[in-house]
Amino acid sequence: MTQWCRYLPTLGWQPRVVCRYYxxxxxKENLSAxxxxxxxxxxxxxxxxxxQLFGLARLERGLTRKIVAGVDRSFGTLAVPDISxxxxxxxxxxxxxxxxxxxxxxxxTTSPPHSVHTIGLWLSRKTGIxxxxxxxxxxxxxxxxxxxxxxxxxLRSHQKFLSSIYDRAGLITHAIPLQARWSxxxxxxxxxxxxxxxxxxxxxxxxxxxxxEYQADGRKTVLVAGTIPxxxxxxxxxxxxxxxxxxxxxxxxxxxxxxxxxxxxxxxLGKNITVLGYLSHSETVQHIASADVLVNYLDEERKKAxxxxxxxxxxxxxxxxxxxxxxxxxxxxxxRRQRRAVKLFNPSTSILAFHIRKALEYSAxxxxxxxxxxxxxxxxxxxxxxLADSLNNLIEFRSxxxxxHI
Numbered sequence: 001m002t003q004w005c006r007y008l009p010t011l012g013w014q015p016r017v018v019c020r021y022y023x024x025x026x027x028k029e030n031l032s033a034x035x036x037x038x039x040x041x042x043x044x045x046x047x048x049x050x051x052q053l054f055g056l057a058r059l060e061r062g063l064t065r066k067i068v069a070g071v072d073r074s075f076g077t078l079a080v081p082d083i084s085x086x087x088x089x090x091x092x093x094x095x096x097x098x099x100x101x102x103x104x105x106x107x108x109t110t111s112p113p114h115s116v117h118t119i120g121l122w123l124s125r126k127t128g129i130x131x132x133x134x135x136x137x138x139x140x141x142x143x144x145x146x147x148x149x150x151x152x153x154x155l156r157s158h159q160k161f162l163s164s165i166y167d168r169a170g171l172i173t174h175a176i177p178l179q180a181r182w183s184x185x186x187x188x189x190x191x192x193x194x195x196x197x198x199x200x201x202x203x204x205x206x207x208x209x210x211x212x213e214y215q216a217d218g219r220k221t222v223l224v225a226g227t228i229p230x231x232x233x234x235x236x237x238x239x240x241x242x243x244x245x246x247x248x249x250x251x252x253x254x255x256x257x258x259x260x261x262x263x264x265x266x267x268x269l270g271k272n273i274t275v276l277g278y279l280s281h282s283e284t285v286q287h288i289a290s291a292d293v294l295v296n297y298l299d300e301e302r303k304k305a306x307x308x309x310x311x312x313x314x315x316x317x318x319x320x321x322x323x324x325x326x327x328x329x330x331x332x333x334x335x336r337r338q339r340r341a342v343k344l345f346n347p348s349t350s351i352l353a354f355h356i357r358k359a360l361e362y363s364a365x366x367x368x369x370x371x372x373x374x375x376x377x378x379x380x381x382x383x384x385x386x387l388a389d390s391l392n393n394l395i396e397f398r399s400x401x402x403x404x405h406i
Contacts, residue, residue: 001110001134002035002281003200007384008406009038013391015406016102018095020087021046034282042098044091077151081139081161085115095119099127105395106406110134114145117165124168130394133169134197138179142306166190170394173197173387176308176330197387199310200380201285201317208289219251219272220360223291225284225311227256229299232325236295237265237273239352244272248357253291255284289318293359298326300346306330313378316341319371321359325352338374339367 005015015036021043031039076083099107107129109120117133124131140146140162147158166172166187173195174180184191222240224233233254240252253274259265265273276287288294294315308330315322316334322341324331335341340362342355376382391406 003202003380004384004387005039006035007381008388009036011385011388013388013406015039016098016104017041018044018098020044020091034280044094045087075150077147077149077158078154079115080154080157081114081117082112082145083115084113085118088115088119092119092122095123096126099123104129104406106130106132106391108132108134108406110136111139112137112145114139118161121164121168130170131168132171132173132391132394133165134173134175135179136175136199138174138176138182138306141179141182143301144305144307163187166193169193171195171390173390175199176306177333178306178330195386195390197383198308198378199313200378200383201314201375202281203379203381204282205285205289205314205317206375208286219249220292221251221253221290222293222295222356223253223255223287224295224297225255225288225314226296226309228297230259230261232297232299233259234261234265234268235347235349236297236352237268238349239356240272241268242349242353243357244269248360250356250360253287255279255287285314288314291318291320293356294318294320294322296322296324296327296331298328298331300326302326303328308334317375317378321362323352323355323359337370339370 001017005017008015015038017039019041025043025046026035026041031037031041079085107120107123107127109116109131111117111134114135120131120133123129137145140158147155151158166183167190169190171193172183172190174183175196175198177196177198180194180196183194187194222236224236228236237252240250243250251272251274252269253276255276256278258275258277262275265275279287288311296309296312296315298309303326305328307328309324309328312322312324312331312334316338319340322338323344324335324341325344325347327335327343332343335343342359344351344355347355
C-alpha cells in the first residue's frame with residue numbers, strides 16, 4: 001500500500017490514508033521524502049499522550065496474539081472475519097467523520113487483517129461511494145486465515161462475510177493470482193470486477209551498483225532479507241560454514257529480526273556473518289541489489305499457505321541467483337520460468353551448500369530476455385498504472401479531473 005500511495009499521485013489520485021495507530025507515526029517530512037508530498041495519514045485511536053498510547057497499543061497487540069494463538073489457534077476465528085473486527089467497529093464514527101472531511105470519490109480497504117473490509121462494506125452502504133476491496137493475502141482458502149477448531153462453528157458466517165465483499169465491492173484486487181482464479185470460479189457474478197495486481201519492485205533498485213561495505217575484502221555474499229525460522233537459519237549457516245571450510249570467501253548477511261541464536265551463529269561463522277537487523281525498505285533493496293546469492297526460506301507451516309513471498313519479487317528483479325527453500329504454491333508458480341532460481345525442499349546442509357556454490361558460478365548474462373520480461377511486468381510503476389486504470393474506470397474518470405481522492 002505504501003507503493004500504491006507513492007505512485008498514484010503521479011496518475012491523478014490523492015491518497016488519504018486512515019489507519020490504526022500502533023505507537024509509530026510517520027511525519028509529514030517522512031511521507032514527503034519516502035512516499036509522496038500529496039499523501040496524508042490519519043491515525044485512529046491515538047491518545048493525547050503518545051507514551052500512554054504506545055503502552056495501550058502494545059497491550060492490545062499482546063492480547064490479540066494470545067487470543068489468536070489459543071487452543072489449536074482456533075479461538076480467534078470465532079470472530080468474523082478476525083479478532084481485530086472489534087477495534088474497527090469501535091472506530092466507525094471516527095472514520096465516518098474523516099470521510100465527511102475528505103469527501104472522497106472512492107473508498108479502498110486493504111487486508112489483512114480481513115476485518116478492515118467491514119469498514120469498506122459499511123461505508124459504501126452508508127454513503128453509496130464506490131468501494132475497492134484489496135486482498136494482499138487470501139482469506140478462507142489460506143491455512144493462515146481460514147477458521148479452524150472452534151472457529152468452524154462460525155464457518156457459515158465467514159462464508160457470508162466473504163460473499164458480501166464480492167457482492168458489494170465495485171473492484172476486488174488480489175495480490176495472489178491463485179486467490180483471484182478461485183474467486184472468479186466461486187463468485188462468477190463478480191468475475192469482471194476481479195483484478196490481479198501483484199506486488200512489485202521499486203525502479204530505483206535497477207540503479208544500485210554492486211558492492212557494499214561487507215564486500216570490501218572480496219567476499220561473496222549470501223543474503224536473507226526477512227526473518228526465517230531459527231532451525232532453518234542454522235541449517236543455512238552450516239551450509240555457508242561448510243563452503244568457508246572449503247576455501248570460499250563468503251559472507252552470510254541477515255536483514256530482519258535479530259536471531260535469538262546469534263551467539264551460536266557467530267561461533268559457527270565468526271567474521272563470515274553480518275547481522276544488520278531491521279532496515280528501511282530503501283536500505284534493504286540496496287543490500288538485495290548488491291548481494292551475490294539471495295535466499296528465501298519458508299518453514300513447513302508457511303510452505304502450506306498460499307502466500308507469495310514478498311521479497312521474492314525483489315530478489316528476481318535483481319537478476320541474481322535465487323535459492324527458494326520450501327516455496328509455497330504461489331512461489332512455485334512465480335518461479336516457473338525463472339532459470340536463475342532453484343527450488344529446494346527441506347534440503348540437508350550439504351545439498352544447500354552445493355546449490356549455493358553452484359549459484360555463485362552462474363553467468364551474468366543467463367537468460368537476459370526472461371529477466372527483461374520479468375522487470376517489465378513487475379516494476380511498481382506498471383503495477384500501479386494498471387490499478388489506476390481500473391480505478392478510473394470504476395468512477396468513470398473524465399479528462400480534466402486532476403485531484404481525485406481515495
